[in-house]
Amino acid sequence: MARQLICSVLLVWVCLGPIAARAEQIAPRDIWPQATAAIDNGDVDTANKKTNELIDLAKAYGIKTFPLYAVSAAALARQASTKGNRIAVDWGYKAADTLDPGSPSVAFTRADSARDQQMWANALPAAASGFAKLFTNYRSRLLSRSDLLIVITLALLVTGVIFSLALFIRYARSMAHDFREIIGKRLRGGSVSVLAFALLFLPLFVWLGPVWLIFYWFVIFFGYARAGERLLILVLALLIAAAPLTLDLLSHWIAGVDGPVVMSAIASEEQAYQPEALRRMQELVNIVPDNAILHLLLGNLLLQEGNEPQAAVHYRRSLELRDSAGAHVNLGNLHFLDNDFSSAITEYQRAEQLDPRMAIAFYNHSIASGETYKFDEQAQKLDQAKRIDRAYIERLSSNPPSQKIVMYRPPISQAWDVSSAIARNGTARTLFGNYSWFDPLLSAQNPISLAGALALVFAPLIFLKRRRHGFAGACIKCGRTFCHRCKSARESSTYCTQCIHIYLKRDGVSLDTKRAKLEEVGDHQSGVLRRNKLFGTFLPGSAQLLEGRTGAGIVGLFAFFFFVGLALLVGRLAPILVPGDLPRLMLRALAIALAVLTWFLLTLPVYRRRAAA
Structure with missing residues (x-):
């Protein structure tokens, strides 16, 4: 009897062990403050330990980057550099590079810190690296x-x-x-x-x-x-x-x-941890509870917190609102992570029926089949996944995710549609960020x-x-205007009647008339030249437009005002380069230099022109 009791207890412990372990796992938001508090107290070992713990937790939760924490670490390092705390500086930049290697804000902060110390050899490459990283994530792009x-x-x-x-x-x-x-x-x-x-x-x-x-x-x-x-x-x-x-x-x-909707979709797509996204999405779902995509996104955010039971609740709620392949895939993934492979396969099969073009459903099915030693089925499902999207599946096979399976992430374009629909209906305008639609x-x-x-x-x-x-x-010599009523249509269409007799026919025109006309022509040509120089001085390219050189004038004019606008507006529009004083200065200096070069190329030739005889 005692032996049976012991076996029962062991069986229960084995079955509930993974669930208990998951319940004991804390969220990333609880670890990072411990790391920063430790470095503030000068405890580098504890700070490194907590940072490594955060990275290990990221692997378990399917998180690749921590953008907010990376910016926080870089800012802490810059602040420490002003105090001469070299240990905190080294830890901050190392942690920032580990938490988000592709962050442009971290690179710009590093550039500003190097500039503060007059270390231009480090500042300029760091700023250049930041510009390159602007195109590595969706928001900065x-x-x-x-x-x-x-x-x-x-x-x-x-x-x-x-x-x-x-x-x-x-x-x-x-x-x-x-x-x-x-x-x-x-x-x-x-x-x-x-x-x-x-x-x-x-x-x-x-x-x-x-x-x-x-x-x-x-x-x-x-x-x-x-x-x-x-x-x-x-x-x-x-x-x-x-x-x-x-x-x-x-x-x-x-x-x-x-x-909140687009932010959550970006966090899900890029597997980036955004602590603020979860709270804002929960507030939105409380106001808009009947949108399947919102529940799917909220479930993905809860997975990043390690809260699988609540994630499952929202995935099932999404299925109640709309039976979608993506929700079935993610429910199957939860079963897979709990080692319930048969239930996972059931969900994957349902996803395959709903969307035969969803490659990750077949890929995850193949992984689950391999875990149950069904190798023929594994090969069949993997081949099917490759037929749908060979390049993506081969990338997954060569570099599989830490969780083995792939989560379904709603496309960002779909998140934009949902966000616009919510804003258009006006149901969530009391919440920040839910008013934009086009x-x-x-x-x-x-x-x-x-x-x-x-x-x-x-x-x-x-x-x-x-x-x-x-x-x-208009006469090209004296500027007088004429029409078909003023002169014969058989005469030149570019000269007035007087200029035709003086410059083309050269027939009997009195000396006084000719002298007066030549003075008129000279005054007109000189006035046109002065006008062109004046416009060219303040509006490079406008002189070419006035001369009839439309292509050169319009290109030069646009280029000049583009560079001027860039110099004036850099850093004042969308908040990309907020922590980057040096990058703003570099962009402004480059734009001013190009504007000055454009001015010289367009205006100096106008200054060298002389009035036509």
Whole structure:
């Protein structure tokens, strides 16, 4: 009887041993404060012990990086360097590199610390390493791309404004000439010239604003422009019309990436431990309890805390809301971790039925089959997984995860959709980070996009309608305007009548008339040259636009304002380089140098030009 009792106790102990062991495991959030407290007290051995304990726990929980703790360790090391505590400095940077080797913030903090100590040989490589690491994780990539697109959008807007001004300077006199001809058919007297001039600024007189004036000039000067300028008018009208939508989308990205849903999806996808994500997701699920993806993400976050029972509760709740392959895979993984391989295989089979294209379901099935010594089934399931996604499965086989099996992680794109749907419904706006969503149709309802769309339509239509009657031109020598009513169409289309007789025909023109005309031409050419130099000095590239060199002018103008915008806005947009004073300084210095170089390349040739004879 005693022997049977002892055997029963041993059997219960063996069965409940793994569960008890898991229950005794603490969360990573409880270990890191112990490590920092130890290093604050100068106890390096305990700090190293707790850091190693955190790394071992990460392997058991399927965590690869601790971004927040890595930044904390780097900041602690920088603070210790100002106090001369070399032991804490070495521990801090070593711990930071261990906790998150790909963190750009850690690299930038190291660069700033080296700069503080005037160790430029270490500071510059560290900053360069930080820039390279910006592209290693989703959040920094997204914010960097958003910053870049904001600067590009602003540079395009300024370029479009200056290009419209160049069109006005080049073609306003010709357009005013045609306006006078059109108005002169109905009115007489001095009011004709006044009305013709006023029509050049029609949007201002009807209270539409200066933005509409830009597109208005695109429309009325389209017929006078050259082929390259016409193409550029259409392209810029489209880009400027899309600018409000672009800025709205970028603001959605910048605000939404730190929302609880997207943050949790990123943490799950990158296997990064974000302590704040769990609390925020729990608050969101309490308000939005009927979303299957939220429960799936919350289950993944609970697994990172080692709380498998609660993770299983949320996976099952996700299945109640929607029978999905991903939830079955993760439930099967929990059974696998508890050594219940038959139940795990049952869940994997259900996942395979729901989504025959999910490679990890077949891969995990093969691993579980191997644990139960079903090697034929293992090979069959592994081959099936490879047929679905060979490259990914071969990477897993060559470098298997510490838990052997692979967790299902909802795609980040799906998290964006869920986050936008929650924000659109307004059910969780009381919680921070649940208000960002983007609707292109709603964003397009703004004056700039409307004006751009109208310009795209009316510029070609008005051009085609007026082309039959012709457009006024301007003499390339004296600048006088003329139309088909002013001179014969058989004569040169680039010279006025007087310049034709002086420069082309060279026929009988009195000396006084010729002298007066030459003085007029000289004054005009000198005025044009002074104007171009003035514009080129303050707006590099605008002189080329005024000269008709559209390609060089528009590229140079955009490049100059892009570099200027980068120098002014670096570090002021999305918070990527918050701990990086040196990287901001490097970017600003590089942008200023490129802006100055662009200015010299575009402006110095304008200064060397002389007025044509």
